[in-house]
Amino acid sequence: MKKVLLLLLSILFVFKLEAQNLKPYILAGYSNKNISEVKKDVKEKLSSAGFKVLGSYNPLSSNKRVVIAVSDNNIMSAVKKTGGFRGFALAFRVALTNENGKIMVSYTNPEYWGRAYFQKQWNQVASLYSNLDSKFKNALSGFMGDNFVPFGSEDGVSAGSLKKY
Numbered sequence: 001m002k003k004v005l006l007l008l009l010s011i012l013f014v015f016k017l018e019a020q021n022l023k024p025y026i027l028a029g030y031s032n033k034n035i036s037e038v039k040k041d042v043k044e045k046l047s048s049a050g051f052k053v054l055g056s057y058n059p060l061s062s063n064k065r066v067v068i069a070v071s072d073n074n075i076m077s078a079v080k081k082t083g084g085f086r087g088f089a090l091a092f093r094v095a096l097t098n099e100n101g102k103i104m105v106s107y108t109n110p111e112y113w114g115r116a117y118f119q120k121q122w123n124q125v126a127s128l129y130s131n132l133d134s135k136f137k138n139a140l141s142g143f144m145g146d147n148f149v150p151f152g153s154e155d156g157v158s159a160g161s162l163k164k165y
Contacts, residue, residue: 023153025106
């Protein structure tokens with residue numbers, strides 16, 4: 001009986017891991033500084049963490065929003081190595097959004113987008129994306145509020161579905 005129970009629990013655990021849905025963005029936290037100061041701080045933190053800052057822009061020409069585009073040398077190498085149409089995998093975005101006087105700092109979820117862009121070759125690059133997520137967390141730690149909370153989709157998307165992105 002114990003063996004059957006252990007087997008059932010093991011199966012449920014595996015299905016729970018498989019059923020974990022991913023969301024496209026991660027909230028790093030909030031800042032009370034103005035958006036220009038946060039932009040400068042975030043760019044410096046990202047550069048110090050080893051990211052290549054590609055540039056920034058204001059969506060909709062709004063002074064309440066900034067997007068900072070960054071890349072990572074390891075991901076660049078993976079894109080070259082695996083080939084195909086993976087150019088979009090090269091750029092990651094960090095967003096700054098003024099919400100009622102507080103600046104929300106968020107970024108694109110590396111695992112979500114990595115699974116979407118690399119699809120069946122995900123296993124070849126999974127460790128690179130795990131390291132990338134750690135780099136983001138180190139660079140963007142220290143903000144107020146709930147840190148590193150996935151968002152952007154109510155239910156999220158299964159890892160299996162992202163293979164068909």
